[in-house]
Amino acid sequence: MTLATVFTELLGVRHPIVLAPMGGSAGGALAAAVSRGGGLGMLGSGDGDAEWLAREAPIVAGQGLPWGVGFLTWRVDVQGVERALEYDPDAVMFSFGDPGPFADVVHDAGKTLIVQVTGMDEARRALDVGADVIVAQGTDAGGHGARHGRGTLPFVPAVVDLVQGAQVPVLAAGGIADGRGVAAALALGADGALIGTRFQATREALVDPDVRNAIVDAKAEDTRRSGMLDRLRRSPWPARYTARTLAHPHLDRHRGREEGDIARDRRAQRDYQRDLDQGAIPAMPVWAGEGVDLIRDVPSAEELVRTLAAETETALVRAARGPRGRMVG
Known part of the structure; x- marks a missing residue:
């Protein structure tokens, strides 16, 4: 069975599997491994930092395989995008904010414009600016949404x-951690899946081993979506986006409080910073989606892409056979 879709043909990849451009996790080695496996590796550049790009981009750019780079739309500027384009990515992705100021820059460079959306208003805006691919992210996703x-x-x-009507391919994102999830995305009409948490638990991810272990050991009920940790760590994330993370001592400590109250509570923020300085809490929250309890090992990302593709084919064949094991139709 072939997994060719409009998306795989557009980007020239073998499998409709895309690495989410996770800041702090999706560096050059991880993106390169995903591309070698036949998916689309994406760097998580965030704000287009020159030093970070100079270190990570050549690792994936030198393979001669399709790859891309992703930005936090609210945080990057045009100069950061232009800086990344110097490394000749095949695709550029924007998440969380208005992609309008960057669309022409990407298209003028001849690159595929990918826009992640979290609501129908954002999806309409993505169409308006000429997105070539739209990522539909559900609230099951780890990290911000x-x-x-x-x-x-x-x-x-x-x-x-x-x-x-616009014939724009869609990628599904949120809670997808195995081939059954990819198959479900295809059944929903998507042309592929963008996957984050599952790729954090790979050997190439730029995360501390404790983070990998926490993800492997976690269950879906361990995750919580909140903006509280952003307020405590004084992160300037827009208020319309919250983050799904694993359990955290400061989420428990301030359970029931309003985020606006925490944003004004300098003592609570100092307590958070003190615990951070003393190593009592992780340097960053552990971003994790609701598919986390499907993650049980830490393979190479290249191997994982191939496993996901094989699982997807198996799931699609099983679905075609129907509940009694016979081919349907």
């Missing part, structure tokens, strides 16, 4: 229906 969004299962087909 919509404060008032929808789960992946209902959100993805809504976006697929919206873009149908």
Whole structure:
């Protein structure tokens, strides 16, 4: 069975599997391994920092395989995007904010513009600016996402229906951690899946071993979506986006409090910084989606892409056979 989709043909990859451009995790080695496996490796550049790009981009750019780079739309500027384009990525992705100021820069460079959306208003805006690919991210996802969004299962087909006339491929994101999830994304009408948490638990991810171990040991019920940790660590994330993380002592300590109250509570912020300085809490929250309890090992990312592709094929064949094991139709 072939997993060719409009997306794989557009980017020239073998499998409709994309590495989420996670800041702090998706460096050159991880992106390169995903591309070698037949997916699309994406660097998590964040704000387009020159030093970071100079260290990480050549690792994946030198392979001669399709790859891309992703930015936090609210944080990057045009100069940061232009800096990344000097490394000749095949695709550039923007998440969390208005991609309008960057669309022409990407298209003028002849690159594929990928826009991640967390609601229908953002999806319409992505179409307006000429997105070549849209990522529909549900609230199942780890890391940042919509404060008032929808789960992946209902959100993805809504976006697929919206873009149908424009013939823009859609990638599903949120809670996808094995081939069954990729198969489900395809069944919903998506052209592939963008996967984050599963790739954090790989040998090439730029994360501390304790983070990998925490992800492997975690269960979905260990995750929480909140903006509290952003306020405590004085991160300037826009208020419309919260983050799904594993359990954290300061989330428990301030359970029930309003984020606005925490944003004004200098003592709570000092306590957080003190615990950080003393090593009592991790340097960064552990971002993790609701598919975390499907993650049980730490393979190479190259091997993982191939495993995901094989699992996807198996899941699609099983679905075609129907509940009684016979081919349907």
